[in-house]
Amino acid sequence: MNTVRVTRLDGTMTDVSRPEIEAMRARFAGRMILPGDAGYDAARRVWNGMHDRRPALIASCGGEEDVVAAVRFAAEHQLLTALKGGAHSVAGYSTVEGGLLIDLSAMNNIDVDPAKRTAVVGAGATWGALDRATQAFGLMAPGGEVSLTGVAGLTLGGGMGFARRALGLSCDSLESARIVTADGKARTASPEENSDLFWALQGGGGNFGVVTSFTFRLHTLGPNVFGLSVAYPLEIAEKVLTAWRDFAESAPREVSLNCNIWSVPEVDAFPDELHRAPFIMIEGIYAGEPEVGGQVLDPLRRIAEPLWDESGVTTYLAAQSAFDELLPDGKRYYWKSHFLNEMGDEATSKIVDWANRRINPATLIVLRHLGGAIADVPEDATAFGNRSAAYNVSIDNGWDSREDDEANIAWSRECWTDLKQVSANGVYLNFNADDGTRLLGAGAQANVERLRGVKSRYDGGNLFRLNANVEPATAQSVSSR
Numbered sequence: 001m002n003t004v005r006v007t008r009l010d011g012t013m014t015d016v017s018r019p020e021i022e023a024m025r026a027r028f029a030g031r032m033i034l035p036g037d038a039g040y041d042a043a044r045r046v047w048n049g050m051h052d053r054r055p056a057l058i059a060s061c062g063g064e065e066d067v068v069a070a071v072r073f074a075a076e077h078q079l080l081t082a083l084k085g086g087a088h089s090v091a092g093y094s095t096v097e098g099g100l101l102i103d104l105s106a107m108n109n110i111d112v113d114p115a116k117r118t119a120v121v122g123a124g125a126t127w128g129a130l131d132r133a134t135q136a137f138g139l140m141a142p143g144g145e146v147s148l149t150g151v152a153g154l155t156l157g158g159g160m161g162f163a164r165r166a167l168g169l170s171c172d173s174l175e176s177a178r179i180v181t182a183d184g185k186a187r188t189a190s191p192e193e194n195s196d197l198f199w200a201l202q203g204g205g206g207n208f209g210v211v212t213s214f215t216f217r218l219h220t221l222g223p224n225v226f227g228l229s230v231a232y233p234l235e236i237a238e239k240v241l242t243a244w245r246d247f248a249e250s251a252p253r254e255v256s257l258n259c260n261i262w263s264v265p266e267v268d269a270f271p272d273e274l275h276r277a278p279f280i281m282i283e284g285i286y287a288g289e290p291e292v293g294g295q296v297l298d299p300l301r302r303i304a305e306p307l308w309d310e311s312g313v314t315t316y317l318a319a320q321s322a323f324d325e326l327l328p329d330g331k332r333y334y335w336k337s338h339f340l341n342e343m344g345d346e347a348t349s350k351i352v353d354w355a356n357r358r359i360n361p362a363t364l365i366v367l368r369h370l371g372g373a374i375a376d377v378p379e380d381a382t383a384f385g386n387r388s389a390a391y392n393v394s395i396d397n398g399w400d401s402r403e404d405d406e407a408n409i410a411w412s413r414e415c416w417t418d419l420k421q422v423s424a425n426g427v428y429l430n431f432n433a434d435d436g437t438r439l440l441g442a443g444a445q446a447n448v449e450r451l452r453g454v455k456s457r458y459d460g461g462n463l464f465r466l467n468a469n470v471e472p473a474t475a476q477s478v479s480s481r
């Protein structure tokens with residue numbers, strides 16, 4: 001066959017000629033990968049094993065010129081196109097059945113300027129790589145809590161990490177980005193240039209083009225931090241949760257605590273006798289002097305007799321990767337979340353009730369305390385919604401076998417629907433396994449109308465639709481700009 005069948009945006013199929021693909025290949029710095037080529041399976045693999053899809057073409061880009069070529073190719077043939085950074089999309093947006101996958105993972109250069117305190121980060125970099133590069137100078141950009149996640153997807157959706165109340169979301173430390181929009185033009189987005197686009201990139205997800213690099217403002221933290229990691233039996237969850245909440249409410253900004261409800265994973269890191277034991281754990285870091293952190297966080301280690309307490313001075317790098325092994329890629333995952341304005345007694349008892357009714361011990365419920373620097377930024381200053389929320393609750397379900405899909409998804413949805421009663425009617429789109437479009441439409445994200453205007457200007461044909469999709473307000477041609 002001298003053609004390759006590829007899915008189009010409208011779901012129909014088109015035949016792309018092989019000579020055309022070969023011509024692209026010849027001028028590509030990266031690789032054009034087709035099914036059967038070496039590296040195809042590795043390039044299409046994503047974290048969530050629920051989304052085992054087979055793209056018809058993978059453009060593994062080596063630089064901005066490649067991205068321009070890939071976007072033009074996608075637009076010209078109207079191809080259903082997915083974008084992959086760190087491949088950790090919970091909803092499986094970074095792969096596509098039969099379409100074009102633009103894979104940024106090879107574009108992972110990181111250039112730290114310690115004098116200017118900035119880092120220019122390729123769109124394929126992971127947070128672990130960025131943390132290692134910045135920590136070499138005692139600096140950091142606020143990322144997430146698992147080092148294997150990608151800088152791209154996490155930042156574009158907001159980005160909540162262990163220093164969020166002190167330093168804000170990941171997108172709040174963004175100074176500028178390079179992006180290839182649907183018309184195939186490479187642009188800079190910053191407060192000075194294409195400021196509407198820059199605003200949208202701070203929380204609006206992958207809707208507006210293919211980001212090729214991010215420039216972050218860096219902060220001083222580490223190499224040592226005080227890390228809190230203390231676990232109590234689930235039987236006293238109500239007591240621990242209440243103590244955590246009461247502490248959080250008056251905590252300084254250096255403290256951004258999570259409260260996790262889980263069962264001990266059956267991995268070597270835990271003694272056999274603890275495997276599957278349900279627990280509630282308070283964890284986080286103190287984003288300041290470790291000695292001060294040890295004193296400030298001490299009361300949380302004395303709520304009751306702990307199951308274990310691994311708190312102490314650690315490195316920022318270790319704290320950032322402590323969870324890496326526990327949410328491995330290839331398992332089947334389904335996550336959903338709510339923002340909460342308060343953690344009242346009704347919320348805590350509902351959460352504990354659902355924790356006790358988990359049908360799968362591997363279901364992790366994560367409560368995050370927010371506020372501080374996140375809430376300092378006005379709601380309309382960036383696309384990220386729900387800045388005034390005080391908490392987020394995330395129901396992170398994961399299991400191994402396809403046969404368990406239905407029961408686990410149903411349980412998660414039931415739990416999420418019930419918790420809606422105590423929520424602020426908002427979800428974090430980066431922790432969402434369902435169709436994000438519906439959630440945007442349901443008012444989950446503030447600023448939706450403004451996002452739709454930016455989408456119209458830069459992607460009126462909705463080429464970039466495999467995401468929590470912002471539908472264009474009006475179909476406009478991007479090339480008219």
Ligand SMILES: Cc1cc2nc3c(=O)[nH]c(=O)nc-3n(C[C@H](O)[C@H](O)[C@H](O)COP(=O)(O)OP(=O)(O)OC[C@H]3O[C@@H](n4cnc5c(N)ncnc54)[C@H](O)[C@@H]3O)c2cc1C
Pocket residue numbers: 047083084085086087088089090093094104123143144145146148149150151152153154155156157158159160161205206207209210211212327430431466467468
């Ligand atoms: C194990 C795990 C831990 C997590 N921990 C946290 C956490 O602590 N804090 C937090 O805030 N979130 C967290 N998340 C959620 C995380 O923010 C999202 O899953 C995010 O999308 C991951 O980014 P990625 O680049 O790895 O994903 P990808 O799957 O590569 O991309 C996700 C989406 O981002 C967009 N995108 C990716 N690259 C580009 C690009 N170059 N240009 C334009 N759009 C692009 C696309 O829409 C793409 O579909 C976690 C997720 C997982 C799976």
